[in-house]
Amino acid sequence: MDTRRSDSQGDGLPFSVFARDCPSRGTLEHVTGRWGSLTLGALGEDTVRFNELRRRIDGVSEKMLSQTLHALERDGLVHREAQTTNPPRVEYRLTELGRETTRRLLDLIRLVEGRMPEVLAARETYDAAHTARTASA
Amino acid sequence: MDTRRSDSQGDGLPFSVFARDCPSRGTLEHVTGRWGSLTLGALGEDTVRFNELRRRIDGVSEKMLSQTLHALERDGLVHREAQTTNPPRVEYRLTELGRETTRRLLDLIRLVEGRMPEVLAARETYDAAHTARTASA
DNA sequence: CTGCATCCGACTCGATACTG
DNA sequence: CAGTATCGAGTCGGATGCAG
Numbered sequence: 219m220d221t222r223r224s225d226s227q228g229d230g231l232p233f234s235v236f237a238r239d240c241p242s243r244g245t246l247e248h249v250t251g252r253w254g255s256l257t258l259g260a261l262g263e264d265t266v267r268f269n270e271l272r273r274r275i276d277g278v279s280e281k282m283l284s285q286t287l288h289a290l291e292r293d294g295l296v297h298r299e300a301q302t303t304n305p306p307r308v309e310y311r312l313t314e315l316g317r318e319t320t321r322r323l324l325d326l327i328r329l330v331e332g333r334m335p336e337v338l339a340a341r342e343t344y345d346a347a348h349t350a351r352t353a354s355a
Numbered sequence: 356m357d358t359r360r361s362d363s364q365g366d367g368l369p370f371s372v373f374a375r376d377c378p379s380r381g382t383l384e385h386v387t388g389r390w391g392s393l394t395l396g397a398l399g400e401d402t403v404r405f406n407e408l409r410r411r412i413d414g415v416s417e418k419m420l421s422q423t424l425h426a427l428e429r430d431g432l433v434h435r436e437a438q439t440t441n442p443p444r445v446e447y448r449l450t451e452l453g454r455e456t457t458r459r460l461l462d463l464i465r466l467v468e469g470r471m472p473e474v475l476a477a478r479e480t481y482d483a484a485h486t487a488r489t490a491s492a
Numbered sequence: 493c494t495g496c497a498t499c500c501g502a503c504t505c506g507a508t509a510c511t512g
Numbered sequence: 513c514a515g516t517a518t519c520g521a522g523t524c525g526g527a528t529g530c531a532g
Contacts (some may be wrong), residue, residue: 238414250387294477340431
């Protein structure tokens with residue numbers, strides 16, 4: 219059966235990201251996506267306002283941050299608290315689930331960052347091999 | 356100072372995904388991207404051929420898998436071994452760095468999958484609140 | 493079998509402008 | 513400050529066709 223593909227990865231969970239129509243795939247993408255991961259990481263343990271968040275994530279546009287925040291809020295990872303005062307003040311912070319998720323995410327990010335020298339070296343090797351092939355052709 | 360942003364996340368690493376021009380951002384995207392994460396997870400501890408990999412990842416196109424594999428190979432996460440025999444046989448497997456990365460990634464995936472019921476519930480709540488607002492308007 | 497090249501539509505993203 | 517609406521450029525991604 220196609221829907222049992224997850225077994226080949228040996229997880230035995232009720233959902234499987236490996237299946238095309240699995241809902242966890244969407245959530246995983248919100249979490250790991252370009253802005254999702256950065257947003258979660260930038261929130262961390264803090265309670266942060268919209269523009270502060272925007273400043274923390276270098277390069278994110280208003281639109282993308284807003285969009286990302288909505289997706290994460292919808293998935294129950296981020297809590298949004300709006301005060302209808304003037305000036306408006308909206309604060310975002312991680313839910314418990316969001317913190318758990320972010321913890322794992324940061325483990326991953328830290329690993330990747332810590333190993334970047336290896337990655338960069340691998341890239342050079344790869345590129346050298348490839349340009350050599352192209353150049354010699 | 357802008358380049359110290361990473362400190363606000365308390366990691367103190369030499370790279371910071373939060374900075375726009377940080378090379379780790381690209382690698383992180385390869386790893387966590389739509390197909391990258393699934394490819395790494397599908398490789399696991401195995402040595403897998405191209406089409407077998409394609410079968411494991413439900414919905415991936417040839418093009419995307421090939422592209423993803425190249426990116427991961429370039430980053431030193433995946434090892435590619437091509438036998439120039441006939442028929443051609445190309446095997447992919449994770450490097451040590453790839454396995455480390457995948458381990459973290461699977462921690463994250465498992466968490467997300469395990470908590471999907473919560474996510475789904477949060478979505479319903481969110482959607483209900485939103486459609487209510489829209490409907491009542 | 494394992495791929496690369498090309499075409500082309502769909503969707504994403506970012507800049508801008510505008511609202512409360 | 514905290515967004516939403518719109519629009520155009522760019523990228524993603526799938527289908528097809530071809531090559532070793």
